[in-house]
Amino acid sequence: MENRNSHTITVSLKVSALQKIRYYNIAKSHNISFSEWAGSILSIYENGYGELKINSCREDELLNRIDQLEKDLRWFKAHNEYLKSQLDAQKTGMRFHR
Numbered sequence: 001m002e003n004r005n006s007h008t009i010t011v012s013l014k015v016s017a018l019q020k021i022r023y024y025n026i027a028k029s030h031n032i033s034f035s036e037w038a039g040s041i042l043s044i045y046e047n048g049y050g051e052l053k054i055n056s057c058r059e060d061e062l063l064n065r066i067d068q069l070e071k072d073l074r075w076f077k078a079h080n081e082y083l084k085s086q087l088d089a090q091k092t093g094m095r096f097h098r
Contacts, residue, residue, distance in 0.1 A: 023037065
């Protein structure tokens with residue numbers, strides 16, 4: 001990734017600690033610096049962000065929260081149906097014991 005006419009600039013990234021470790025390990029596995037790795041990734045995908053549908057960390061957190069809320073809602077609906085059936089069974093039992 002050598003360009004003799006290039007100038008060095010600083011580009012910062014906002015990633016989680018785990019992402020940073022993973023990215024450094026990927027670069028290390030290819031025997032290149034993190035800067036070289038990050039620069040090559042940026043070059044490869046510079047025009048593809050919108051096409052790749054990559055979520056930010058915040059978007060991932062929100063999507064995970066939505067998934068959890070949907071699971072909770074399904075559980076509450078099922079539990080509500082169960083309670084309704086138990087209530088109906090009690091009402092039916094009371095009718096026969098009068």
